[in-house]
Amino acid sequence: MTLSSFDEYPIHQVPKPIAQSGTTDRNAYGRYWMGATHREGAFQVEVAFGRYSNLGVQDTSVSIARDGKQYAFHGSCRAPSDPMDTSVGPMRLEIVEPFRQLRVVVEPNETGITCDLRWRARVGALLEDHTVMVDGPHTILDMARYLQFGTWEGHVTVDGEVTELRHEEVVGIRDRSWGVRPVGSPTPGRPSASTPNAWLWSPIHFEDECVVAGWFQRPGGVFWRPDGHRIGIVDPIPQSVSLDDPSVSRFDPVGQQLTFKPGTRWVTSASIDLVGEDGAGMQLELEPLGRFDMRALGYMNPDWGHGMWHGELELGREDWSFDEIHPQDPTHQHVHHIVRARLGDKVGVGIFEQIIFGPHTQFGFNDILDGAAG
Numbered sequence: 001m002t003l004s005s006f007d008e009y010p011i012h013q014v015p016k017p018i019a020q021s022g023t024t025d026r027n028a029y030g031r032y033w034m035g036a037t038h039r040e041g042a043f044q045v046e047v048a049f050g051r052y053s054n055l056g057v058q059d060t061s062v063s064i065a066r067d068g069k070q071y072a073f074h075g076s077c078r079a080p081s082d083p084m085d086t087s088v089g090p091m092r093l094e095i096v097e098p099f100r101q102l103r104v105v106v107e108p109n110e111t112g113i114t115c116d117l118r119w120r121a122r123v124g125a126l127l128e129d130h131t132v133m134v135d136g137p138h139t140i141l142d143m144a145r146y147l148q149f150g151t152w153e154g155h156v157t158v159d160g161e162v163t164e165l166r167h168e169e170v171v172g173i174r175d176r177s178w179g180v181r182p183v184g185s186p187t188p189g190r191p192s193a194s195t196p197n198a199w200l201w202s203p204i205h206f207e208d209e210c211v212v213a214g215w216f217q218r219p220g221g222v223f224w225r226p227d228g229h230r231i232g233i234v235d236p237i238p239q240s241v242s243l244d245d246p247s248v249s250r251f252d253p254v255g256q257q258l259t260f261k262p263g264t265r266w267v268t269s270a271s272i273d274l275v276g277e278d279g280a281g282m283q284l285e286l287e288p289l290g291r292f293d294m295r296a297l298g299y300m301n302p303d304w305g306h307g308m309w310h311g312e313l314e315l316g317r318e319d320w321s322f323d324e325i326h327p328q329d330p331t332h333q334h335v336h337h338i339v340r341a342r343l344g345d346k347v348g349v350g351i352f353e354q355i356i357f358g359p360h361t362q363f364g365f366n367d368i369l370d371g372a373a374g
Helices: none
Strands: 028-038 043-052 057-066 069-078 091-097 101-106 113-121 125-127 131-135 138-158 161-165 170-180 198-205 209-217 223-232 248-260 267-276 281-293 313-321 335-343 346-355
Touching (some): 028 335, 028 346, 043 113, 043 281, 057 138, 069 113, 170 198, 170 346, 198 281, 267 346
Antiparallel strands (some): 043 057, 069 313, 091 101, 101 113, 113 138, 125 138, 131 138, 138 170, 198 346, 248 267, 267 281, 281 335, 335 346
């Protein structure tokens, strides 16, 4: 294994070069996700970048949803030997200042999609609860993840049409995760015997604070690994925050009321029941303004799934109109809704993420992908 520039620093956790994974699990990964939400719901831009050291793959996607359509740039390459090389062909991710400023660039290329986007932090990064999920003897998830709120400026261009982003108009949410999760082609062996959990997650910007609530939910309605936080806006902005900081408090999601578009599993409104550290209850009300399908970032994408080998370098593009998507298409069930949010008398903006497969009778679903009653 080749040494990299990171090996000059005393940061090793196992007796291997940094570029070599500390685990032999094929699903080892390190990944960035970033979202940019227009405050009035005019558009959603999202970026993903992943390195899969045991598969030898590095990949990325950049996508914009606006005016009822979505456009996605995809790129995949052989993972560079140096993990500080965060590029895939014309795309590069720049860590300008850790936890404070990032930049995403896609130079002109054959797909017709380019961008130059600059992220600025609004609060410190928050490390979420450690997640471990198993299926019999097989570990499905074993990951760490931090979340951070900020704003964006720059532009995205699709076939010559430019969308401008300005800090005062576009809020951002990003996460960085690493560990083990399903990537690449399906893992060999017996199929999973368990019914899939639902995943629901909502990070929201308010004027004086940022809030987030997320949880897995088993068929029938039992919550699993719920967590939530309120992060106050403070000056100066710290690099990271935790529950030890007076600006941060814990609250947990304990229930929800969701409505769905008839014949689909796509949410049309949501209300999340929350309980604070003092036992007081509150409700986070969410009103969808627009939609972004996570297929555009490789999730459940049959051609551009995470960690799939495409050779030394391959670029691709996908487009679709939302009104042409079949409601039972499994590749369009992982959705981010742009939402207007209300918490008491406060009004904010953010996203509501949903993945709901299987017989989740708590929502009125009895099969793998049956839709809501009309």
